Amino acid sequence: MSIRVLAIDDSRTIREMLRHTLTEGGFEVHVAEDGIDGIEKLPGIAPDVVITDINMPRMDGFGVIDTIRAAAEYAGLPILVLTTESAQDLKDRARRSGATGWIVKPFDDAKLIGTIRRITVA
């Protein structure tokens, strides 16, 4: 069973990249276009890990994290935040909001895959 990833990003380019890189890395990849879309798809996909962009229309990444962390059935679900900036305060904010970790865009293939493996039970 490959690890199932739900990647939420409003940029088609980033979605395609994540899909390509992660599929090549042996993951099962599902994508959503914004926070609402992601939350709606969550029960159907039941991912092992969620990767979410922060800045998105309708519901942003913090909204995604809040929603997931508030739901008991998703307790312990690892969430990675995609940040463009590597600034410390953004990381802190991601951490405070309940994210498991972060990935800095543009991501390095190996590092992205390594990060997901780091936080998921294979």
Add this chain to the structure above:
Amino acid sequence: MSTANDIRQTFFQECDELLEALDDGLSEIDDGIADATFSIDTVNAVFRAVHSIKGGAAAFGLDALVHFAHQFETVLDAMRSGQLQATEEGMKICHRAADHLNDLVAAGRENRELDAGSGPDIAARLAGLVAMPESAPAPTPPVSGEGGFGFAPLSLDLGAITQDSGQTTFVIAFRPHRALYASGNDTALILRELDEMGVLTVEVATEGLPDFDAIEAGEAYLSWTLRLVTEESEGAVRDVFEFVEGMCDLQIEAVADAPAGAEIPLPAAPETPVAAPVGAPPAPPPAPAQSRDKPAEAEGPKATVRVNLDLVDRLINMVGELVINQAVLTQCVKDAGLLDRGDLSTSLAEFRNLARDIQESVMAIRAQSVKPLFQRMARIVREAAELSGKETEFVTEGEATEVDKTIIERLVDPLTHMIRNAVDHGLESPQDRLAAGKPATGRVTLSAAHRSGRVLIEVSDDGAGINRPKVFQIAVEKGLIPPESQLKDAEIDNLLFMPGFSTASQVSNLSGRGVGMDVVRSAIQKLGGRVSIQSQRGKGTTMSISLPLTLAVLDGMVVDVAGQTMVVPITAIVETLRPKPEDIHALGADNLVVSVRNKLVPVIDLGVVFGHRGAPASISDMVVLLVESDSHTSWALAVDQIFDQRQVVIKGLESNYGHVPGVAAATILGDGNIALIIDPEETAHRSGAAIDPGELALLDEV
């Protein structure tokens, strides 16, 4: 890498959309600037557009674009957070910035540098708006390399460089807080990662653990003392705890260097030593995949519009009506005896050509390149190769070939099966290949091409070819054919399509899933296609699928059945014949068979099956259409006469009538009448012409 190019293309397409959204948003702000009626959502949308362009550009190493987008974004960010008031002057600069961003995107698309031009000036004016240092570096380090998508590492951890070849022993005291677990982090995973870095000794302190009843889920009770002997630096070890910093008590201390593999006694006897967790599963090795790209694909990005599929389908429907209407009109003119009027027939011919051109163009909208489908197959090859232990090279040809979207979707399963078969059954093991004087790496080729109005998709391998004696023997063993059958090579090859046939000596994990090539054949036939197989001993096997370009029209034979007009799909018809009275035999009370080249085929009178007449007509006065099903049985459909062979527009009946057995769909004829398109196989089953083929085989021998 073609995929990288695809994503690059997606990026520029998306840029066009984002730039448009940016323009729209800026104009909206312009309009509302006087009375401050523009919405914050608009500012957010504008910010996001620039932000997304920056994000994508960084991945493709478009430094100039990233740099400028960042400056622009900073201004927009100040605007949305209220630090910067939108003024007319400021908006002018934003518009200029949007134009410059446009130029930078265009330059990036064409892989060229943009002349300095007005760039620095706009950048300076943007900087002036928020008083930021003009040359503020973009926070995302630029990535170089053409084609983008190869990513450069983001941060260089100087601490991670090993100082010398010696190993270091770290003693790590680690006490997670509740927040660590709440954030989805997992201690076991952290330990696993440390374990992969060297020799890890784990000691867990369970004193804090309350009685079972008192344990609260999500609370942190345990703490660990870890001893790691590794070649890695302290920085690398700290990196493991990157995500949990602040959510645990952590002390990492390097003690004296230790020789490799040396056991270091623990300071205190551990009460409950726990074995280090096992390592992570290895990542799958990448299998080689290559693509002989056609020049057509090397073209620059094409401008595209995204359209709701429903709209396209409605258009296709209307064009179908148009084609029918044209046929009706022609019929009217003919009936009125006006067809020999030169100008009228010329206009009609022109109308017909135009209608056909429109139809083809509209169909082309639904057409998609087979490339994504082929890319999916590359993965199937990798998986199959890995599971079967065969080194496999995957080659694709004609990826740009376009086929109807629905057909592509429905091809996934049959093609997956064929590809698995090619790797699993087609290719020999590396040892066998070397012994046969072939390179150890086998090759599976997947190709697509347009051929005479249809699409031809081929899966070929350079394996051992079909082992015909073995296939024959298995077919006999399974009772599929009598042992004394005399079969030609092609007939033996076709046995593979019989239900329940499998040649694998061992049922493998891959192809032997109880699905045979018969399922593949039936899936293809449902799409109006045909599958065939060619094989050369020692050289390989090629499976060919021939498909219609669209599911919206169909080549049909228009026939008369007891005064009713019906359409039989041409793809199902093997041949048509007028049987001689001596070729028709009665089988039982009311079954007829016709002898076709010494093979007996059950006769089905369509008029009786569809209730157009009570008793069967005299077969010798009728025409017989020989059809073949996926289960390799043949039927002779008896009809009164053949009118015509033409392309008909398929009109679904199922939404109005539900599924009628034997009827695939309907069409509207030139005279405005409706004709049913029959599904030959279902018709045969519906007729109850369940004459056992085995019974016929016995008769064959007579």
